[in-house]
Amino acid sequence: xxxxxxxxxxxxxxxxxxxxxxxxxxxxxxxxxxxxxxxxxxxxxxxxxxxxxxxxxxxxxxxxxxxxxxxxxxxxxxxxxxxxxxxxxxxxxxxxxxxxxxxxxxxxxxxxxxxxxxxxxxxxxxxxxxxxxxxxxxxxxxxxxxxxxxxxxxxxxxxxxxxxxxxxxxxxxxxxxxxxxxxxxxxxxxxxxxxxxxxxxxxxxxxxxxxxxxxxxxxxxxxxxxxxxxxxxxxxxxxxxxxxxxxxxxxxxxxxxxx
Amino acid sequence: xxxxxxxxxxxxxxxxxxxxxxxxxxxxxxxxxxxxxxxxxxxxxxxxxxxxxxxxxxxxxxxxxxxxxxxxxxxxxxxxxxxxxxxxxxxxxxxxxxxxxxxxxxxxxxxxxxxxxxxxxxxxxxxxxxxxxxxxxxxxxxxxxxxxxxxxxxxxxxxxxxxxxxxxxxxxxxxxxxxxxxxxxxxxxxxxxxxxxxxxxxxxxxxxxxxxxxxxxxxxxxxxxxxxxxxxxxxxxxxxxxxxxxxxxxxxxxxxxxxxxxxxxxxxxxxxxxxxxxxxxxxxxxxxxxxxxxxxxxxxxxxxxxxxxxxxxxxxxxxxxxxxxxxxxxxxxxxxxxxxxxxxxxxxxxxxxxxxxxxxxxxxxxxxxxxxxxxxxxxxxxxxxxxxxxxxxxxxxxxxxxxxxxxxxxxxxxxxxxxx
Numbered sequence: 015x016x017x018x019x020x021x022x023x024x025x026x027x028x029x030x031x032x033x034x035x036x037x038x039x040x041x042x043x044x045x046x047x048x049x050x051x052x053x054x055x056x057x058x059x060x061x062x063x064x065x066x067x068x069x070x071x072x073x074x075x076x077x078x079x080x081x082x083x084x085x086x087x088x089x090x091x092x093x094x095x096x097x098x099x100x101x102x103x104x105x106x107x108x109x110x111x112x113x114x115x116x117x118x119x120x121x122x123x124x125x126x127x128x129x130x131x132x133x134x135x136x137x138x139x140x141x142x143x144x145x146x147x148x149x150x151x152x153x154x155x156x157x158x159x160x161x162x163x164x165x166x167x168x169x170x171x172x173x174x175x176x177x178x179x180x181x182x183x184x185x186x187x188x189x190x191x192x193x194x195x196x197x198x199x200x201x202x203x204x205x206x207x208x209x210x211x212x213x214x215x216x217x218x219x220x221x222x223x224x225x226x227x228x229x230x231x232x233x234x235x236x237x238x239x240x241x242x243x244x245x246x247x248x249x250x251x252x253x254x255x256x257x258x259x260x261x262x263x264x265x266x267x268x269x270x271x272x273x
Numbered sequence: 274x275x276x277x278x279x280x281x282x283x284x285x286x287x288x289x290x291x292x293x294x295x296x297x298x299x300x301x302x303x304x305x306x307x308x309x310x311x312x313x314x315x316x317x318x319x320x321x322x323x324x325x326x327x328x329x330x331x332x333x334x335x336x337x338x339x340x341x342x343x344x345x346x347x348x349x350x351x352x353x354x355x356x357x358x359x360x361x362x363x364x365x366x367x368x369x370x371x372x373x374x375x376x377x378x379x380x381x382x383x384x385x386x387x388x389x390x391x392x393x394x395x396x397x398x399x400x401x402x403x404x405x406x407x408x409x410x411x412x413x414x415x416x417x418x419x420x421x422x423x424x425x426x427x428x429x430x431x432x433x434x435x436x437x438x439x440x441x442x443x444x445x446x447x448x449x450x451x452x453x454x455x456x457x458x459x460x461x462x463x464x465x466x467x468x469x470x471x472x473x474x475x476x477x478x479x480x481x482x483x484x485x486x487x488x489x490x491x492x493x494x495x496x497x498x499x500x501x502x503x504x505x506x507x508x509x510x511x512x513x514x515x516x517x518x519x520x521x522x523x524x525x526x527x528x529x530x531x532x533x534x535x536x537x538x539x540x541x542x543x544x545x546x547x548x549x550x551x552x553x554x555x556x557x558x559x560x561x562x563x564x565x566x567x568x569x570x571x572x573x574x575x576x577x578x579x580x581x582x583x584x585x586x587x588x589x590x591x592x593x594x595x596x597x598x599x600x601x602x603x604x605x606x607x608x609x610x611x612x613x614x615x616x617x618x619x620x621x622x623x624x625x626x627x628x629x630x631x632x633x634x635x636x637x638x639x640x641x642x643x644x645x646x647x648x649x650x651x652x653x654x655x656x657x658x659x660x661x662x663x664x665x666x667x668x669x670x671x672x673x674x675x676x677x678x679x680x681x682x683x684x685x686x687x688x689x690x691x692x693x
Contacts, residue, residue: 158543236355244529247533248526254522
């Protein structure tokens with residue numbers, strides 16, 4: 015009888031597990047080595063700088079990054095452009111400011127303290143320019159998608175001709191990693207689209223990886239200090255736990271009970 | 274609380290203690306006789322206190338930077354994550370802390386279920402605990418709404434809409450809760466207020482929970498009443514303090530791992546999309562710790578009955594001291610109950626799993642069977658088991674089984690022991 019119940023509960027558990035494996039039948043994303051994964055994961059500075067270049071030259075014509083400021087580009091743990099470079103980058107954008115003392119709005123070159131300039135004034139303008147689809151803000155995009163970096167990386171390379179029987183409306187494209195396979199963003203990347211200043215070959219794969227790395231940083235700007243602090247915190251906790259364990263053994267040895 | 278009379282040594286101490294007996298209280302807490310055979314499942318009470326304090330402290334700091342406004346809440350959370358010094362740390366501790374809190378509370382509850390800690394004379398402790406658990410769920414739900422992401426918004430919409438199931442006045446109540454005709458800014462501000470209030474209510478109830486515990490004293494793995502203080506007990510300090518401390522540190526390592534290395538794994542990606550009343554997410558799911566009840570809610574085809582079933586699933590726990598008719602507390606001496614206990618654990622895990630899946634096909638069927646079994650366990654199996662089950666002989670004191678090796682060995686030797 016006892017065994018029966020044990021087996022019974024085991025079966026229930028097992029069926030639960032097998033159900034979960036069935037549900038895990040999803041699209042396999044493209045895999046690549048991310049430098050920021052793992053206990054000591056850090057961003058690849060060069061990849062972040064290249065990723066920023068891809069973002070500015072390609073993505074930023076439609077996608078905003080409203081939570082980023084130009085000063086972030088020079089901050090520790092990010093692309094780490096020099097202050098001068100970041101200032102130059104900021105100054106290359108026209109920022110709307112005002113009202114001035116005459117009550118007029120005016121434009122001026124960007125400063126480090128400015129947020130990234132948005133491609134459209136508002137959501138409606140963005141939709142009107144993109145066939146009704148709103149290009150999502152990319153600041154936290156990586157964290158806002160189930161597959162995270164792997165999903166974004168795959169999506170950028172997932173454009174294909176639609177399989178037979180799938181008809182696409184005007185302005186809709188087929189992407190094998192997109193939810194429902196239909197996406198309103200056309201394929202943006204092609205080999206050699208940008209010219210990397212560090213001489214890296216701008217293949218679609220390379221650009222996808224670089225820009226996804228950049229997006230990971232923009233979503234988690236403190237990832238590096240988080241990993242560093244986490245390692246210290248956990249090592250500290252483990253040492254303290256060991257010390258407390260021996261103190262506990264010592265204290266409990268005064269009575270004959272095991273702890 | 275009548276261990277022995279305590280008199281402070283210093284003159285000032287005596288003067289103070291005569292007016293406010295704080296020193297007597299401190300003395301009671303350090304000397305409090307605790308069963309010496311408490312295992313590590315008993316350390317979760319202390320861990321839960323730590324969780325509550327952590328949530329309150331991190332929550333206070335977050336509230337200094339958070340803006341409870343529908344247009345600014347999402348931005349202010351990103352401001353905390355990016356520009357507030359160590360804001361990311363505070364927020365990730367708070368967000369993962371909620372999950373850790375529930376992990377600990379579920380272990381604490383299931384420990385009670387295994388060792389029969391809810392039985393006389395500890396019914397009041399148990400019922401206060403259930404109220405704390407209900408408030409925790411409310412606080413967690415309200416808190417999840419505050420970042421004003423898609424899951425926040427739609428979770429709030431789904432849960433508040435449950436009240437519309439109440440006949441006649443339901444719709445009115447929902448409008449009243451929302452402060453408008455949909456989840457919007459008034460909803461957010463009141464949710465923030467309530468989210469700030471509830472932890473302090475919980476804190477008060479925790480004091481009552483511990484007070485009520487200190488009247489009969491702790492249950493223990495053997496589940497017998499013990500004389501205190503006696504050979505069976507140890508003073509709370511230093512024995513239990515150091516043991517709780519050790520367990521807490523182990524728990525903190527797990528906690529730290531989540532905070533520093535996978536801070537978003539327990540959340541839902543959609544909550545990093547700002548709330549949009551015009552776009553409904555593909556699947557609206559609550560946080561993992563509410564999933565079993567969500568599964569029960571969805572397994573009933575009728576909305577009102579679903580809500581009733583979900584609430585009953587929690588409230589039935591309050592009746593547990595009377596539903597469990599067995600005189601023996603600990604499952605160690607209840608061979609049949611032990612089996613049903615593990616089936617219940619599996620049942621709740623399954624409910625949690627199907628709660629995360631779409632309510633259709635096989636999942637719905639499994640959810641229905643598991644829901645039925647959940648109620649069957651409490652309403653039929655437990656009462657019947659108390660009458661029918663042939664329990665093992667229980668020892669006279671804690672010291673016996675421990676000195677004699679394993680509890681079962683000792684009880685086998687101990688032929689004349691009580692067999693109720």
